[in-house]
Amino acid sequence: MAITPSHTALESLAKEVDRAMAEVRALDEGARGKAIALQRAIEAFHKAGLTTIIQRLKADPRGKELLFDLVDDPLVYALFAMHGLVRLDLATRVTQVLEMVRPFMQSHGGDVELVEVRDETVFVRLHGACNGCSMSAVTLREGVEEALLSQIPELRGVEVLPDQPGPGLILPEAIGVRGASAETGWTRGPRVEEVPPGTMFTLHAGTVEALIVNLDHRLSAFRNACAHQGRPLDGGLLDPDAGTLTCPWHGFCFDASSGECFTAPQAQLERFPLRVEEGVIWVRLEG
Numbered sequence: 004m005a006i007t008p009s010h011t012a013l014e015s016l017a018k019e020v021d022r023a024m025a026e027v028r029a030l031d032e033g034a035r036g037k038a039i040a041l042q043r044a045i046e047a048f049h050k051a052g053l054t055t056i057i058q059r060l061k062a063d064p065r066g067k068e069l070l071f072d073l074v075d076d077p078l079v080y081a082l083f084a085m086h087g088l089v090r091l092d093l094a095t096r097v098t099q100v101l102e103m104v105r106p107f108m109q110s111h112g113g114d115v116e117l118v119e120v121r122d123e124t125v126f127v128r129l130h131g132a133c134n135g136c137s138m139s140a141v142t143l144r145e146g147v148e149e150a151l152l153s154q155i156p157e158l159r160g161v162e163v164l165p166d167q168p169g170p171g172l173i174l175p176e177a178i179g180v181r182g183a184s185a186e187t188g189w190t191r192g193p194r195v196e197e198v199p200p201g202t203m204f205t206l207h208a209g210t211v212e213a214l215i216v217n218l219d220h221r222l223s224a225f226r227n228a229c230a231h232q233g234r235p236l237d238g239g240l241l242d243p244d245a246g247t248l249t250c251p252w253h254g255f256c257f258d259a260s261s262g263e264c265f266t267a268p269q270a271q272l273e274r275f276p277l278r279v280e281e282g283v284i285w286v287r288l289e290g
């Protein structure tokens with residue numbers, strides 16, 4: 004896939020911002036405070052100007068069309084996302100809210116895992132102290148639901164799926180036909196040697212598709228849907244040297260191990276649990 008000029012420009016601009024921010028962080032406290040105040044004032048100025056441009060474009064049908072085209076440009080999308088002027092997709096926003104509550108849950112011996120977002124309903128699995136019927140477990144569960152529903156009003160609900168043993172405790176015989184077990188949600192994938200380092204493999208299971216990525220013998224599995232507009236990523240460019248996966252549609256660039264997005268830092272690929280057993284890759288696609 005050809006890297007678009009916009010994508011190239013975005014990368015070098017982002018590096019420049021990172022470099023300048025690293026220098027600001029190294030300043031003494033007084034100078035750092037002044038530099039950050041200046042940064043915030045400039046950002047507020049830009050945000051106000053961009054908001055006016057967006058409002059004016061939206062008010063005109065031709066402008067609206069142009070605006071939608073512009074948002075497809077990674078540079079423009081990243082700029083709008085940086086100022087909170089585009090709405091990220093639902094799964095990304097759910098992930099962000101869960102990341103906000105996770106430190107609190109972990110400090111109380113619990114954790115939360117996002118299983119999927121379907122029909123405006125979030126399916127999560129809770130671990131550790133969140134299980135059981137003690138007062139603290141109930142409070143942690145309610146905390147997750149409340150955070151999600153209050154931060155993302157269009158959600159219809161939050162379903163807590165039963166906890167299950169960790170991957171190491173699942174016996175091979177518990178995993179059934181098609182390689183998928185209704186009880187465990189694990190789907191049998193290819194053998195490890197079918198996904199050599201530096202390659203990807205698309206795993207189809209019903210309506211769900213996972214992209215298995217082998218980056219220098221580190222295997223990861225993601226939903227085969229870009230965090231930008233949900234389009235398939237399997238035609239993308241995997242760069243083993245840079246450790247990146249670039250979407251073929253509009254050039255969003257992701258960390259091929261973690262799914263973190265370099266183009267729009269708020270976006271993130273949805274990751275599936277993966278394990279290898281007797282040379283076979285298993286991916287948990289279902290709750």
Ligand code: FES
Pocket residue numbers: 229230231232233234250251252253254255
């Ligand atoms: S960059 Fe737009 S769908 Fe991937």
